[in-house]
Structure formats: C-alpha cells, structure tokens
Amino acid sequence: MNRSTKLSFFSAVGLASAALFVPPNAATANELVGTWKLLSLMRQEFEVGTVKEVPEANARGEIIFTPEGRYLAILTEKCTPLNANENSHGSIVVHAGRYQVTGDKLIQHVEVSGVEALMGVTQKQFIGWAGDKLILESTVKNATDGTAEITILTLERPH
DSSP: OOHHHHHHHHHHHHHHHHHHHSOSSOOOHHHHOEEEEEEEEEEEEEETTEEEEEOOOEEEEEEEEOTTSEEEEEEEEEOOOSSTTSOOOEEEEEEEEEEEEETTEEEEEEEEESSGGGTTOEEEEEEEEETTEEEEEEEEEOTTTOOEEEEEEEEEOOO
C-alpha cells in the first residue's frame, strides 16, 4: 500500500468509527432542563488492562438543570457493612456550577463542591437515552486510590 492509499484507508476507518459514536438524536440543553432522579450508579474499574465490574451502588440522588445553564448534583451512596458489628459508611458528592451541551456531551464546570478535588474541574460526560431515561457516562480518576473508572448514571424524571 502506498502512502496515499494508507491515508485514504485510515481516514475512511476514522470516519466510520466516528459515525459509530454519534447518537442519532444528539441531546439539546432543553431536553435536560428540570429535575432528574438517580435510578442507578454503576462503575467499571481499569486494572492493568482489565475491566472490573464494581457492584451496583446503593445510590440515591438528584441532578437539577436550569434553563440558564446552571446545575446542582447531589449523589449519595450507602455502603453495606461487611458484618453486623460494623457501622455502615457512605459517601455524598455535592457539586454545582455551569453546564453546556455539545452534541452528545454534557460539559459541567464545577464551581462549588463538597469534594475539594472537584473544585474548578471541567467534567465531560457522554449523553445517552434509553427510552425516557437519561444515561450519563464518564471516565474519571477515583479520588481515593487514583484508579481510572467509568461511571454510568441512569436517571429519570420524578413522577
């Protein structure tokens, strides 16, 4: 294969790959406006090239998106004690700031947070839909141990 043939081939593969990642109905900011209740929180951790499923968290929470481009996220996770003699520990993540929607991405600019490491961070999440449910997927670095993980939030509008 000569150089121009290789470039054409890789360009075509790149375009085909890009087409796979663009959802047919890209989200608009108006579709997100309102209150969303957390239905599930799932994580996948990456360890030396392998993906480890983390048990679905016993999580609760809400995310509110305003028409002015502001958001507030309150997510709690209760950890089940290993035995009856231990106390149950949990975590809470609260953050707020500005947001924008670009194609299939939700971009959140964290201005206020209960987690110091999130202050000033710009988070990017892929937006997906499963019927009327909102799916937000992001790749993040775990604040406690530094491992990379994919976090998948499934939300619905409260009834």
